[in-house]
Amino acid sequence: MGLGDALGLEQTLSAVRGIGAAKPEAAGLAIEAESLIGDLSGIVDGMPAGEAVNLLDLPVGVDLQGVLDELAELAVVGAPVTVNFEVDPSRSEGIRNPIGLIAPEGAKDFPYMDAGGAFFGEKTIQLTEPGLYAFTDSVAPYMLGAVVVDDPLTLGLDFGKSLLVNGKDAPVPSNSDIIQRLVNAFFVITNPNNWQTFSETENVAWNPFQPPAPILQYDESGSPVLIPNLDAYFDQKFDYPRTLPALNKKPEVPGVGEVWIATQMEDFAGKEKHGSITKVDAENWTIDRKIAAPGIDMNNPHNMWTDKNYQYVYANEWFDNETDVFDRETGETVRQVEVGPNPAHVMTRPDTDELVVGINAGTEIVELAPGGTEVTRRIHVDPESGITPHPHAHWTSHDGKTVVAPNTMTNEVVTIDMESGTVKHDPTGSFPIATSMTPDSKKAYTSDFLGMSITCVSMVEDACVKSDGAVAHSSTIDLWANYDPQTGPSGPWGGLTIQLPVSPDGKAMLAANTLSQTVSVIDPRTDKVIKDLPCNAGCHGANFGAKKGGGYYAYVSNKFSNASQIIDVDPNNDGDISDAAVAGQLVLDGNSGTATDDELVAHAGVGGQGVLPIPLVYNGWSQQVPAGWREKLTPEQLNPIG
Numbered sequence: 001m002g003l004g005d006a007l008g009l010e011q012t013l014s015a016v017r018g019i020g021a022a023k024p025e026a027a028g029l030a031i032e033a034e035s036l037i038g039d040l041s042g043i044v045d046g047m048p049a050g051e052a053v054n055l056l057d058l059p060v061g062v063d064l065q066g067v068l069d070e071l072a073e074l075a076v077v078g079a080p081v082t083v084n085f086e087v088d089p090s091r092s093e094g095i096r097n098p099i100g101l102i103a104p105e106g107a108k109d110f111p112y113m114d115a116g117g118a119f120f121g122e123k124t125i126q127l128t129e130p131g132l133y134a135f136t137d138s139v140a141p142y143m144l145g146a147v148v149v150d151d152p153l154t155l156g157l158d159f160g161k162s163l164l165v166n167g168k169d170a171p172v173p174s175n176s177d178i179i180q181r182l183v184n185a186f187f188v189i190t191n192p193n194n195w196q197t198f199s200e201t202e203n204v205a206w207n208p209f210q211p212p213a214p215i216l217q218y219d220e221s222g223s224p225v226l227i228p229n230l231d232a233y234f235d236q237k238f239d240y241p242r243t244l245p246a247l248n249k250k251p252e253v254p255g256v257g258e259v260w261i262a263t264q265m266e267d268f269a270g271k272e273k274h275g276s277i278t279k280v281d282a283e284n285w286t287i288d289r290k291i292a293a294p295g296i297d298m299n300n301p302h303n304m305w306t307d308k309n310y311q312y313v314y315a316n317e318w319f320d321n322e323t324d325v326f327d328r329e330t331g332e333t334v335r336q337v338e339v340g341p342n343p344a345h346v347m348t349r350p351d352t353d354e355l356v357v358g359i360n361a362g363t364e365i366v367e368l369a370p371g372g373t374e375v376t377r378r379i380h381v382d383p384e385s386g387i388t389p390h391p392h393a394h395w396t397s398h399d400g401k402t403v404v405a406p407n408t409m410t411n412e413v414v415t416i417d418m419e420s421g422t423v424k425h426d427p428t429g430s431f432p433i434a435t436s437m438t439p440d441s442k443k444a445y446t447s448d449f450l451g452m453s454i455t456c457v458s459m460v461e462d463a464c465v466k467s468d469g470a471v472a473h474s475s476t477i478d479l480w481a482n483y484d485p486q487t488g489p490s491g492p493w494g495g496l497t498i499q500l501p502v503s504p505d506g507k508a509m510l511a512a513n514t515l516s517q518t519v520s521v522i523d524p525r526t527d528k529v530i531k532d533l534p535c536n537a538g539c540h541g542a543n544f545g546a547k548k549g550g551g552y553y554a555y556v557s558n559k560f561s562n563a564s565q566i567i568d569v570d571p572n573n574d575g576d577i578s579d580a581a582v583a584g585q586l587v588l589d590g591n592s593g594t595a596t597d598d599e600l601v602a603h604a605g606v607g608g609q610g611v612l613p614i615p616l617v618y619n620g621w622s623q624q625v626p627a628g629w630r631e632k633l634t635p636e637q638l639n640p641i642g
Contacts, residue, residue, distance in 0.1 A: 053226050097118040141449065157213055177486060184234055203245055208234075212231040215233075259545055260313060276600075285586060287586075291597060293597065303345040308624050313328045323372055325371065350398065356368075363388055365391060365403060367379070381405055404437065408449075412428060413446045429452075434446065443456055452497070494511055517536060535565050540558060542556045557609060567581070589604040
């Protein structure tokens with residue numbers, strides 16, 4: 001079969017013939033179109049599969065487009081497409097809230113946000129505007145779905161002329177760089193065979209498979225651009241296949257203590273649910289333990305913290321409703337506490353050692369007694385809007401008196417006074433998903449996942465720095481300052497940003513960017529982006545731990561890779577973070593020396609989410625590091641801001 005036969009020509013021919021048969025005035029046009037389609041098929045058979053072609057550069061393409069446009073005026077073709085969102089409790093592992101990510105310009109009610117929030121059951125929408133539609137889940141944004149409402153009077157699968165991207169006001173041409181990147185990421189995320197698998201001993205080829213489908217897109221001038229084979233086209237655009245280098249370089253200077261990483265995609269023989277927690281010995285860079293917790297069928301662990309004595313590891317079951325408490329030394333389950341739907345992040349208050357948990361699919365920040373023995377308080381983070389806000393990754397101040405949380409669905413950050421339980425709201429960019437604070441708790445940051453930005457909000461007096469250098473109550477760090485949605489990046493940039501911790505000494509903030517597979521290095525003293533560093537597919541989590549002898553390492557996790565990056569934000573400890581660098585990488589698979597409570601059977605090391613370095617070196621917690629651990633830290637690490 002020639003390439004031309006694979007371009008959806010039969011579908012177009014069928015539509016053309018149907019119009020010609022039904023409408024006498026269209027019969028001549030139908031015959032002409034059929035002849036031109038045959039001519040185009042012969043031309044396309046000689047084209048390279050991976051190269052896009054502007055159809056209007058071909059004389060036959062110009063003629064065919066004119067005839068198809070005339071036929072379109074004579075008949076209404078196509079019908080509404082029904083999309084059902086079915087959230088089955090036995091399969092979904094948690095309530096869900098689908099929202100629009102991409103849609104054709106003119107699509108009804110985009111982005112289809114539902115004020116009722118996450119649900120079990122079924123909801124239905126009708127799609128009428130031809131083009132590409134993509135959906136994500138506001139609770140777990142890497143859960144994706146897509147539909148192409150195809151116009152039968154076009155070749156291939158028609159993405160539409162202009163597309164809307166959630167979080168951005170202006171539509172973009174369907175062949176723009178941002179659309180290509182989002183579509184590429186869609187197929188990397190949704191196909192486990194496309195995830196990255198690194199080796200410690202050898203180079204590995206990585207060649208993500210994309211559907212070899214014909215795609216019709218449109219450029220800035222509105223001209224049709226035909227991609228004969230999406231897989232071949234993306235191979236050229238994104239340089240596939242690539243070589244994943246052997247990760248045999250570890251940081252020359254050891255870390256201090258241990259690092260726990262939620263490896264959420266790992267599968268085990270004795271469990272139905274996914275996920276484990278992987279412990280790294282930061283002093284010799286080995287994988288010490290994996291907690292799969294088959295006895296409780298732990299369900300997709302997401303983020304972790306520890307108590308002031310380092311007796312426990314707290315972990316939230318993101319696709320369930322529980323906070324789990326594990327013995328840090330043995331990995332044994334101590335208890336489970338039901339907290340609410342889809343709990344995401346957990347931290348302790350340094351003043352009381354109480355746990356603070358964000359209920360990602362709900363409306364609350366929940367407080368638990370020390371040790372996670374029971375829920376003691378629930379604070380509604382958006383009592384007036386009537387919308388389920390989906391608070392995700394909160395942060396607790398150094399004195400424990402303030403918590404900031406992102407209200408994902410209302411585009412706000414809430415500041416919670418933990419003494420009174422009162423909340424106040426500040427606007428952010430689109431879809432804020434994670435927060436952090438400077439070590440003095442004078443300002444907080446949110447990662448605006450769909451806004452392609454970071455929002456700074458002052459906690460007391462004005463402290464955020466605007467692009468012109470002025471100090472204000474709030475400001476925006478534009479991660480697209482060097483990115484053109486049509487043509488691509490020209491410098492450091494970030495897309496789909498998630499975790500963004502500030503270093504304990506306040507020198508640096510690191511922002512993990514899922515779309516761009518970069519870590520933005522930002523100076524929180526000036527709120528300016530300094531540089532980018534590479535991460536892996538699904539770049540997601542980040543947190544700081546102590547570096548032996550002084551300074552800090554940041555540990556970065558990746559959802560669709562089995563490796564973690566270790567970043568030194570100030571290698572020579574001179575206060576200048578422009579030399580921040582990846583000091584090494586770790587494969588998280590484990591080996592025969594790794595203690596485990598179950599047999600690992602699939603996706604070893606994959607699914608990096610939350611990161612917990614112990615000892616806790618953030619201001620407020622660092623001063624309380626228990627004996628036996630304190631001796632491992634320098635005086636500056638114990639008191640990071642003096």
